[in-house]
Amino acid sequence: MGIGANARPGTEEKVGQKEERRKWPRLDVALKIRLKSLAGALQAVEEKFFYTKNISTGGLLFDSDEKTAVAEGSIYDVEISMPLAKYGFTSSRRLEARGRVCRVENLKEVEHACVALEFMAPPRFVTP
Numbered sequence: 001m002g003i004g005a006n007a008r009p010g011t012e013e014k015v016g017q018k019e020e021r022r023k024w025p026r027l028d029v030a031l032k033i034r035l036k037s038l039a040g041a042l043q044a045v046e047e048k049f050f051y052t053k054n055i056s057t058g059g060l061l062f063d064s065d066e067k068t069a070v071a072e073g074s075i076y077d078v079e080i081s082m083p084l085a086k087y088g089f090t091s092s093r094r095l096e097a098r099g100r101v102c103r104v105e106n107l108k109e110v111e112h113a114c115v116a117l118e119f120m121a122p123p124r125f126v127t128p
Helices: none
Strands: 032-037 048-055 059-065 075-082 093-107 112-119 124-126
Touching: 059 093, 075 112
Parallel strands: none
Antiparallel strands: 032 048, 032 075, 048 059, 059 112, 075 093, 093 112, 093 124
């Protein structure tokens, strides 16, 4: 049997193409978020505001300056501002969730890091 003989037609990985490992589709959008560290977090972070690079049902990615102590495994309460009023809705809302930092990518060419946070449960809408 040749390579891929058991694969379904159209499911073969193309040469040079990475396999997509994400569970959820991403939305590339800059939303204001607030992180609040929980007691017992590996590294405490005072309440800080950031902007997302992307968000999905399973988590979000945001930029953090190097001075911010965000460590893999740390758990935070996250508040996500949803500026719905600017899209014609009567008011804006926010999402709340609890998340765990699953990846921190320090970028050497600039003084910041990309932080991936995985939601521990689906975010929920709250009224401001």
